[in-house]
Amino acid sequence: CITVSSRGACTKWSGNKETEYQSIRNGHELEAPTHLPKQDLKLKQWKTCALVGRNPIVTLAENGGVIDQHAAVWRFNLNTPSGARKYVGHKTNVRVLNEDSSHKAFDTEFKEVANASWYPNEHERWMRDVKNSNKKRLPEEWIMWNVRSNRYVSKLAEVYKPYSQRVIAPEFVDWMLEVYFAIMADLEQIGLGPFSCEVDKLLTGTHALFMSAMTCEQTNVFGISYMGVSTEELSKNEQPASTNSTLNKWEFDGYLLRLLHLAGRVSICTRDDSSIKKKDLLNKGEKKKN
Numbered sequence: 001c002i003t004v005s006s007r008g009a010c011t012k013w014s015g016n017k018e019t020e021y022q023s024i025r026n027g028h029e030l031e032a033p034t035h036l037p038k039q040d041l042k043l044k045q046w047k048t049c050a051l052v053g054r055n056p057i058v059t060l061a062e063n064g065g066v067i068d069q070h071a072a073v074w075r076f077n078l079n080t081p082s083g084a085r086k087y088v089g090h091k092t093n094v095r096v097l098n099e100d101s102s103h104k105a106f107d108t109e110f111k112e113v114a115n116a117s118w119y120p121n122e123h124e125r126w127m128r129d130v131k132n133s134n135k136k137r138l139p140e141e142w143i144m145w146n147v148r149s150n151r152y153v154s155k156l157a158e159v160y161k162p163y164s165q166r167v168i169a170p171e172f173v174d175w176m177l178e179v180y181f182a183i184m185a186d187l188e189q190i191g192l193g194p195f196s197c198e199v200d201k202l203l204t205g206t207h208a209l210f211m212s213a214m215t216c217e218q219t220n221v222f223g224i225s226y227m228g229v230s231t232e233e234l235s236k237n238e239q240p241a242s243t244n245s246t247l248n249k250w251e252f253d254g255y256l257l258r259l260l261h262l263a264g265r266v267s268i269c270t271r272d273d274s275s276i277k278k279k280d281l282l283n284k285g286e287k288k289k290n
Contacts, residue, residue, distance in 0.1 A: 001040050001169035001171050001172060002040055002041045002043075002168070002169055002172050002211060002214060002215065003037075003040050003041055003143060003166040003167060003168055003169055003172075004033060004036055004040075004166070004167045004168070004169050005036055005037055005038060005039050005040045006036045006037065006038050007038045007039070008038075008039065008040070010040040010169055012169070012170060012171075013032060013033055013147075013150070013167055013169075013170065014030070014032075014147075014170065015170035015171075015174075016147045016168070016170045016173050017170070017173055017174055017177060018145075018146075018173050018177060018201050018202065019099075019145070019146045019147045019148065019201055020147045020170075022200055022201070023146075023147055023148050028148055030147055030148070030150060031150045031151045032150065033150040033153040033154070033165075033167045034153060034154040035153060035154040035157035035158070035165060036153065036165065036166065036167065037164050037165075037166060040169070041141070041166075041211075041215050042215065043214055043215065044214075044215065044216070044217050045072075045215045045216070046070075046071040046072040046093075046215060046216045046217070047071050047216070047217050047218065048069075048070045048071045048072075048216065048217065048218050048220065049070055049071065049072045049073070049074055049094075049212050049215070049216035049218070049219045049220070050066075050067045050070040050072075050073045050074065050089070050219075050220050050221075050222055050269075051074045051205075051208055051209065051212050051219055051220070051221045051222065051224065051266070052067060052073060052074065052075050052079075052088050052089070052222045052223055053076060053079075053205060053221075053222065053223035053224035053225075054076075054079045054084075054088070054223055055223050055224055055225050055270075057223060057225060057270055057271070058084070058087050058088055058222060058223030058270055059084070059087050060270065060271060061087070061270065061271070062086045062087055063087060063088075063089070063222055063269065063270070064084075064085050064086045064087055064088055064089040064090070065086075065089070066089075066269075067088060067089030067091070067222060068089040068090060068091045070091075070220065071093075071216075072093040072094055072216065073089060073091045073092055073093050073094070074093070074094040074095070074096065074208050074212055075092050075094070075095050075096075076095070076096055076097075076204045076205055076208060077095075077096070077097055077098060077100075077101035077204055078097075078101050078104060078105070078127065078129075078130055080092075080129040080130055080133045082129040082133060087223075088222065088223060090133060092133065092140055093139075093140060093141065094140065094141045094142075094143065094208075094212075095140055095141070095142045095143070095163075096143045096145065096204055096207055096208040096211070097142060097143065097144050097145075097149065097204070098144075098145065098146055098149075098204045099144070099146035099148045099149050101204075102142075102144050102146075102149040102152045102156070103149075103152065104127070105127060105130075105152070105156060105160070106152040106155055106156060108127040109155070109159045110155060137161075137162045138162060139162050139163070139164065140162060140163045140164070141163070141164050141166060142156070142160075142163045142164065142165050142166060143166045143167075143168060143207075143211065144165070144166065144167050144168065145167075145168040145173075145204070145207045146201070147167075149167070150167060153165045153167065168207065168211075172210075172211075176202075176207070176210045177202075179210075180202065180206070180210075180256070183256060183259065184252055187252070187255060192255065193252070195251065195252040196252075203250070203253060205224060205253070206253055206256070209221075209256075209257065209260070209266070212266075213260065213265050213266060218267070219265070219266040219267070220266070220267045220269045221257065221261075221266055221267065221268050221269060221270070222269050222270045223270050224257065224268075224270070225250065225254060226254045226257045226258050226261070226268055227254055
């Protein structure tokens, strides 16, 4: 199972080793997700997939048209093509969300007490961009990987009708964590690293990378650094990173992305150009926004 479904063999939602214990330990009550799709995603469901990040390196090439030609385009959290379509395309089929983004999508409609770390009215603007980027109301798959997002699923399913609300399956999380840390250990044995194991949860992009590798015959990656530099470190003018948790360092994930590329499981389609200074990329991004 990749995601939890309301029928069949993939109905189990509890047992997420990545986020469930941590949530209970922190005093959060967990709810069973409702209004889930009847069936799970399928292995090799799409022939070609574009995994699109918003690292500033995405502006090194105008790949928007190429991205939109894929059978499915994956994006992270509330990232939208707004203002950068010639670089990142306009199409979205799958959106992988962390707890913070699913909370923001919920709060936009139901006005809970906003998180103190949020910029005032910022998430409402992001959700307007999300909806405006899909004016034809085409279906999308929204996949939430943190069990704390379960409580938002039913309401999001009611309000955002074209979007199927999904929850990652615990058995997929078990497999992903086993593979992730096994590869980390192997790389350390040959002298790379050491990498930090003090990570409370993996990055949203890493979840998307594993899921797309299973559901797509070919995954092509755009706008994601493979040189060990995270979007949060490189791009201070993009959407702010959550400071509520111990964020995973991108160094190992960069190695993982390169290994998957060499193994033929994904193709890296945006060049990480080390000759371009970070400030020049940031300045370019700011000019495009203005």
